[in-house]
Amino acid sequence: MDISFWVDAVVAALILTGSLFALIGSIGLWKLPDFFMRLHGPTKATTLGVGSLVIGSLVYFSSRGEGLSLHELLITLFLFITAPVSAHLLAKAAMHQRVGRIEKTKGRIWPQ
Amino acid sequence: MTFWRKLVPHPWLSLFLFGVWQLLMNDLSPATLAAGALLALGIPFLTRRFWPDPPRLQKPFVALKLLWRVIGDIIAANWQVALLILGPVKKLRPAFVCYPLALTDPFAISVLASIISLTPGTVTADVSPDHQTLLIHVLDVADERELISTIRTRYEQPLLEVFPCSKTSS
Numbered sequence: 596m597d598i599s600f601w602v603d604a605v606v607a608a609l610i611l612t613g614s615l616f617a618l619i620g621s622i623g624l625w626k627l628p629d630f631f632m633r634l635h636g637p638t639k640a641t642t643l644g645v646g647s648l649v650i651g652s653l654v655y656f657s658s659r660g661e662g663l664s665l666h667e668l669l670i671t672l673f674l675f676i677t678a679p680v681s682a683h684l685l686a687k688a689a690m691h692q693r694v695g696r697i698e699k700t701k702g703r704i705w706p707q
Numbered sequence: 708m709t710f711w712r713k714l715v716p717h718p719w720l721s722l723f724l725f726g727v728w729q730l731l732m733n734d735l736s737p738a739t740l741a742a743g744a745l746l747a748l749g750i751p752f753l754t755r756r757f758w759p760d761p762p763r764l765q766k767p768f769v770a771l772k773l774l775w776r777v778i779g780d781i782i783a784a785n786w787q788v789a790l791l792i793l794g795p796v797k798k799l800r801p802a803f804v805c806y807p808l809a810l811t812d813p814f815a816i817s818v819l820a821s822i823i824s825l826t827p828g829t830v831t832a833d834v835s836p837d838h839q840t841l842l843i844h845v846l847d848v849a850d851e852r853e854l855i856s857t858i859r860t861r862y863e864q865p866l867l868e869v870f871p872c873s874k875t876s877s
Contacts, residue, residue, distance in 0.1 A: 616785060623792040631832070631844045632801055635788065639827040643785040666733040679824035679831065686832035686844065702803030702851075704832070704842060 602658045606651045613647030620644060629696040630689050634682055641678045646671055714748070716755045719764050721747040766868050773865040780826050780861070788827040791847050799847045803832070806841040806855055809863055813838065815870040822862050829854075 620640030627633045649667045656664035690704050715721055728743035729735060751758075764770065791799060806823075810816050816838060820831040823843060833842040848854055 616789065619789045619792055623788075626792065626796060627799075628796060629801075631830075632799070632846055634830050634844070635827065635846045636792070638824060638830060639785055639788055639792075642781050642825055642827065646781075664733060666730045669727065669730050672727070675821070675825060679821035682824050682830050683820065683832070686830060690832065697801070700801045700803065701848075702805070704803055 599658070602654065606655045609647045609651030609654065613644050613649075613651060616640060616644035616647065629700070630694045631686065631696055631700070634685060638678060638682055641674050645674055714752070717751040717758060720751050720758075724750055763871070764869060765871055769865050770869045773862070773869065776861065776865075777822055777826070784827045788846060791828070800849065802845050802848045802851065804843045804845055804848065804851050804854060806843050806858060808839055808841060809859070810866060810870070811838070812870050815866050816841075818870075819858075819862055819866055823858065 617640045620636045623636030623639065624633050627636065649671050653664060653667045656667075725743045725747035728746055729739060732739040732743075808816060808819075810819060816834065820834065820841060823829050823831045823841070828846045830844045831841055832844045834840070835842070843854075845854060
């Protein structure tokens with residue numbers, strides 16, 4: 596068993612983990628009952644899901660003997676900057692439109 | 708000192724741009740290093756009017772420690788929220804929580820809001836017009852006070868050390 600087998604195994608594990616979390620995020624988007632709860636699905640997929648995929652890609656291309664490949668890290672960086680902003684804008688728009696939420700939600704939103 | 712301050716108004720931004728440029732080009736040849744240095748010096752200089760009151764970063768090691776902690780929390784919280792989503796929906800206890808801010812610097816507040824949104828299970832929905840309260844939507848919360856004190860000690864206290872902003876605010 597040479598080293599490339601283990602590299603492949605690590606890459607496969609990372610890609611599977613990433614896909615699994617992207618899938619769970621999408622299941623959340625489909626399953627959760629109101630808008631604000633559905634908002635939690637995509638923020639999950641972008642953090643650990645994309646994070647694992649990016650690290651998988653990084654390991655794969657760095658192991659090809661063409662030197663270290665780190666520019667995938669930028670995807671994570673840009674996502675970490677943009678994902679909270681888009682989530683915030685979506686939530687703000689929903690509160691402005693008085694989108695309904697399920698009755699058991701505790702707390703209240705302030706007037707927009 | 709003031710000369711250098713004028714030439715390099717935002718050293719951290721310059722360092723960040725330099726790093727991003729090297730990552731974009733994905734190599735470290737002298738040409739890309741030179742181009743990166745030029746951009747890292749030129750962009751902050753040309754856009755300095757858009758950054759009138761730069762937040763001063765102090766204690767970079769506390770910032771690194773916070774970054775490390777946030778990454779760990781994202782991984783841990785992802786597993787918890789994955790189980791919550793796959794479990795029965797009826798058991799979830801969603802809530803809007805008002806979080807009273809101790810931070811005053813706008814940049815520091817947006818960093819805290821981003822951290823809250825990135826850790827799964829919590830999304831920052833709004834910041835009050837007077838910048839004193841964050842409205843957070845939580846997917847499943849048992850005790851709001853515990854959530855508030857967790858955010859306070861885990862994220863906001865380090866941020867207060869990194870961006871000592873209470874002094875600069877009027």
